[in-house]
Amino acid sequence: MKPAASLLAFTTLSGLGLGLLVFLSLGLPPVSGWGAFAFFAISFLLAGGGLSISALHLGRPERALKAFREWRTSWLSREAWASVTALGLTGLYALPLLFDGPRLWPIGILAAAACIATVMCTGSIYAALRAVPRWHHWSTPAMFVAYAVTGGALLAGQVTMAMALLAATGIAQFLAWRTGDARVARRFGTRNTATGLHGHVRLFERPHTGENYVTEEMVFVVARKHATKLRSIALVLAFALPLVLLALPFSHLLGVAAVLSHAAGVVVARWLFFAEAEHVVGLYYGR
Structure with a gap:
């Protein structure tokens, strides 16, 4: 599928923000006053x-x-209901902290759960698409949550936890790519299976001569050699380099560099997430 800039920005930014809200809602770090204002402002932004930004991908955003x-x-x-609930609960939890007030732990726990539920719903949107074998699997929402929590730990300055999550999510992403390749090879089929015909089936003519939404959005192919190279870049930027930076003697500059590297790697991984999503309709367009 064709990676849309709005979807890349939406899944990357919202994942980082909701991941940070998970940790803030659980008191990590235990900020208050101006510190709480800064952390919650970043997470809400x-x-x-x-x-x-996700509304920009809608055909009729006003609806x-x-x-x-x-x-x-x-x-x-x-996802819409979960996001409103998550932002509302985190707002209620943050309000007393801005004035050095008490931590409302019950609201904080509910807020953290709502943030994770929002990310799970986002991933489940794609996992529900049977026509895209690479997405139609429980690992899709699981990886969305893993990325969000990993980015949240980095932004929250939880170095030890972030290092463990970076290593675990990096391994999980590698395995998700491998199993996704296997699902596509096993379930995608050919023009023979799509038509139910035997012998050598070839496309005599495309269904139509002009371009349309299907050909622009659904029949997008990224070369295998480019995909392999981009996977390596994503793993290095999103996981390996941040791990190295966090392993060095701590400084705020290195922490910022680790966050920026991780965010850049997530963008590359998200681009691949959409670009490698082979839709079965491609069989009818000479895929």
């Missing part, structure tokens, strides 16, 4: 900004509010 209606059947609608 990332999470809120990312969620707002975004209608997404709240279908929560019984739509993961997109559930």
Whole structure:
């Protein structure tokens, strides 16, 4: 599928912001006063900004509010409700801290759970698509949550936890790519399986001569050699380099560099997430 800039920004920024809110809602770090204001402002800008950018990918952004209606059947609608709940609860939790007030632990725990639920709903939107074998798996929402929590630990300055999460998520991403390749090879099929015909089936003519939404969005192919190179870049930037930087004697400059490197790697991984998503409709366009 064609990677849209709005989706790259949405999934990267909202994941980092919601991941940071998870740690802040659990008192990590135990900020208050101006420190709390700075941390929560950053997290709300990332999470809120990312969620707002997602509306740019809608064909009719002015109808975004209608997404709240279908929560019984739509993961997109559930994501909308979960995000509003998460931001509302974290706002209630943060308010007393801005004035050096008490920590409302019950609200904080609920807020952290709502943030994780929001990220899970985002991943489940893609996992629900049976026509994209690479996405249609439980590992898709699991990786979304892993990325969010890892980025949140980095932003929250939880060095030891961040190092463990970086190593675990990096390994999990490598395995997710491998298992995704296997699912595509096993389940994608050929023009023979798509048509039910035997022998050598070839495309006589494309379904139509002009370009449309399907050909622009769904029939996007990234060369295997480029995908392999980009996977290596994503692993180095998102996980290996931040691990090395955190292993050095701590300084704020190195911490910022680790966060920026991780964010850049996440963007590359997200680009691949969409670019490598082979939709079965590609069989009818000479894939």
